[in-house]
Amino acid sequence: MALPSPPGLTPLEIAFLCEMEMVTVVPRQRLEGLELLGGPTKPLHPPHRTSLPLWLALLLKRQRRANILPPPWFHPTALTSILDFERSNTDQFTPPPPLPPSPPGTATTSPPFLSSSTADAPDGALPYHWLELGEILLDAAPDDIVDPDAVRRLMRDLREVRMAKMRAGVAVLDGSGMVGLKGVGGMEVSEGRAFISGVVDGLRKIGASREQALREREAEEGDDAYEDIAENAGEMDL
Amino acid sequence: MDIDDILADVDGDSTPQETRDLQALTRAWVAERVSPEILAYPEALLDRTVERIRRQIELVETQTGNMDPRTNFRLVIIQTELERFKFLVRSFLRARIAKGRGMVLLIRAGIHIQIDKHALHILTTPTVRARLSAPELQYLTQHHALQHAHFLASFLQNFPAQLQRLDDTAGGISMIDSPDLDAAVFVRVLRDVEEPLVIAGTNASVVLKRGDVWVVRYSVVSELVAEGHVELI
Numbered sequence: 001m002a003l004p005s006p007p008g009l010t011p012l013e014i015a016f017l018c019e020m021e022m023v024t025v026v027p028r029q030r031l032e033g034l035e036l037l038g039g040p041t042k043p044l045h046p047p048h049r050t051s052l053p054l055w056l057a058l059l060l061k062r063q064r065r066a067n068i069l070p071p072p073w074f075h076p077t078a079l080t081s082i083l084d085f086e087r088s089n090t091d092q093f094t095p096p097p098p099l100p101p102s103p104p105g106t107a108t109t110s111p112p113f114l115s116s117s118t119a120d121a122p123d124g125a126l127p128y129h130w131l132e133l134g135e136i137l138l139d140a141a142p143d144d145i146v147d148p149d150a151v152r153r154l155m156r157d158l159r160e161v162r163m164a165k166m167r168a169g170v171a172v173l174d175g176s177g178m179v180g181l182k183g184v185g186g187m188e189v190s191e192g193r194a195f196i197s198g199v200v201d202g203l204r205k206i207g208a209s210r211e212q213a214l215r216e217r218e219a220e221e222g223d224d225a226y227e228d229i230a231e232n233a234g235e236m237d238l
Numbered sequence: 239m240d241i242d243d244i245l246a247d248v249d250g251d252s253t254p255q256e257t258r259d260l261q262a263l264t265r266a267w268v269a270e271r272v273s274p275e276i277l278a279y280p281e282a283l284l285d286r287t288v289e290r291i292r293r294q295i296e297l298v299e300t301q302t303g304n305m306d307p308r309t310n311f312r313l314v315i316i317q318t319e320l321e322r323f324k325f326l327v328r329s330f331l332r333a334r335i336a337k338g339r340g341m342v343l344l345i346r347a348g349i350h351i352q353i354d355k356h357a358l359h360i361l362t363t364p365t366v367r368a369r370l371s372a373p374e375l376q377y378l379t380q381h382h383a384l385q386h387a388h389f390l391a392s393f394l395q396n397f398p399a400q401l402q403r404l405d406d407t408a409g410g411i412s413m414i415d416s417p418d419l420d421a422a423v424f425v426r427v428l429r430d431v432e433e434p435l436v437i438a439g440t441n442a443s444v445v446l447k448r449g450d451v452w453v454v455r456y457s458v459v460s461e462l463v464a465e466g467h468v469e470l471i
Contacts (some may be wrong), residue, residue: 007272016325020264034312036319037290039257059318063311099449108428110469113261178435178442179453181424189424189451189471193272196453200422204455 008193014186018132019055020112024069024119027060051118054133058140068141071116072123074134076147079154082126086161093162093183097125111186131159131187166192173199174207259286267330269463269470272424274417274456276337276360278464279371287327294320334374337417358382358404359416419457425468426451435459 009017020038027044034041042050049069052060060066072078082094097116100109116127127133134155142148166188173179173196181189204211266280294316301313337360360366361378370378386404394402431446437458444452446468462468 007274009268009271013271013329016322017264017268019322020260032312034315036316037256037287037294037323038260038319039254055318055322056315059315096449108466109261110265110426110428112264113257174442178437178444180444181451181453182449184451186471193424197422200453201418201420204420204422 009186009190011187011190014129014190015132015136017112017186018129018136019053019058021054021117021127021129021133022051022113022115023054023057023071023117023133024049025052025057025060025066026069027066029065031060031065049119051115054117054136058136061141061144068137068144069119070137070141070145071118071121071127071133073121073126073130074117074137074145074151075123076150076154078123079151079158081124083154083158083161085124086158086165090165090168093165093181094124094126096183097122097127126158126183126185128184129186131155131185162188163191170196170199174203255286256290259283263287263326263330265469267326267333270330270333272470273463274419274421274423275460276334276366276369278369279334279374281371284327284371287323291320291323291327294323335377363416419460420455422453423456423459424451424453424471425459425463426471427468429467431462431467 025044026049027046029044029046031044033043038053041052041056044050044066057066057068061068073082085094097114099114111128114127115121116125117129117133121127134151137145138148138152138155145151162185166184169179169181179196179200262280262283266277266283270277298313298317298320301309304310304313360370361382367375389404390402427446427448427450430448434443434445435454435458436443437455444454446452446462451471459468463470
């Protein structure tokens, strides 16, 4: 059976991805290591902290077999400073957490497998799945979070500030569709996808003939045509 | 086996193969869900995953009779994970089939039919056809044959002979609908790319740095996606 949904992940699918993030848990019961399909898990020995995927941590939490240790960025003080950064830098998002070193040519990991939400994560950066993870933790483990009400309020503020930036970013969209969104979150991509790609595709179709003309001139003038094209494009914009 | 798998094997990464496969499968699933065209079928990866799922199901079946509460809880965890994997594989395959099927719209009120065009695009373009797995190709060929036969029997036979084809390209308009490869996609850069990305015909040019997120045309990054320098999100 074919999948009926249009391109782009649905919010539920984003949440599914987010549940693969590693979080730190403090077990309350022993549990031997398991050979799971996604790799073995470490045995749980209370009260030693262990990193587990979020879905498993939630399962343990629900059965009161473990407590979840929220990541450092999910603390009222850290969120307040992130919110300050978001408010004072209107043209960019909070940078994502620094990436682990990766020599060129090796296999690369990316969210949700970056351990950006364990207890050792940096506190001044929002990971890719910040919104989903925050909502899930607030929902499933409010008793493990410092001042959940303040955190909930800060999350809402952050979300609004960032959504406003996404909306403001629409003004710079053009047919070439080169827009940088460093630091954007997974749920924000999902929300903005239909609109942003719709605008970019629409503008591209409107500008298709002009682009074709430029491309032909480029082919005629050969390799040194680059500057000319930049100038021409500048004039045509006027 | 794709280049990432080979490289990962060579550098002797400490991450277990299972975890790397989960990461690769997740990436492939997301990419297939958002890319406008069908991507290469990761055969080795899918074979390994399906085999592991089969073994895990066997394990669950043999242990279900065990009434010890501790084993029981372990089984709950294993089954939860099993369901997650099954969802991932199923959604991945279904997303691929959806692209193959294209849109068959039979709006009953007015006879307004858009015929299985993506399927024709895939079947008639050798490079795209090579990306399908054997069962997918078989499905698509048969589905298309059945549909063609059905259309022929129900209404095409009443048309003049020159209007009966489904893959007509006469008159400057092709009936074979191909995916819009210039569609805008969201990508994340996995490795620094030295060559700046330039779109011919516009003066846009960007340098791709690891960790950046860009909205770009699919056509300019499709090679970088295949090489694993950027991923679709």
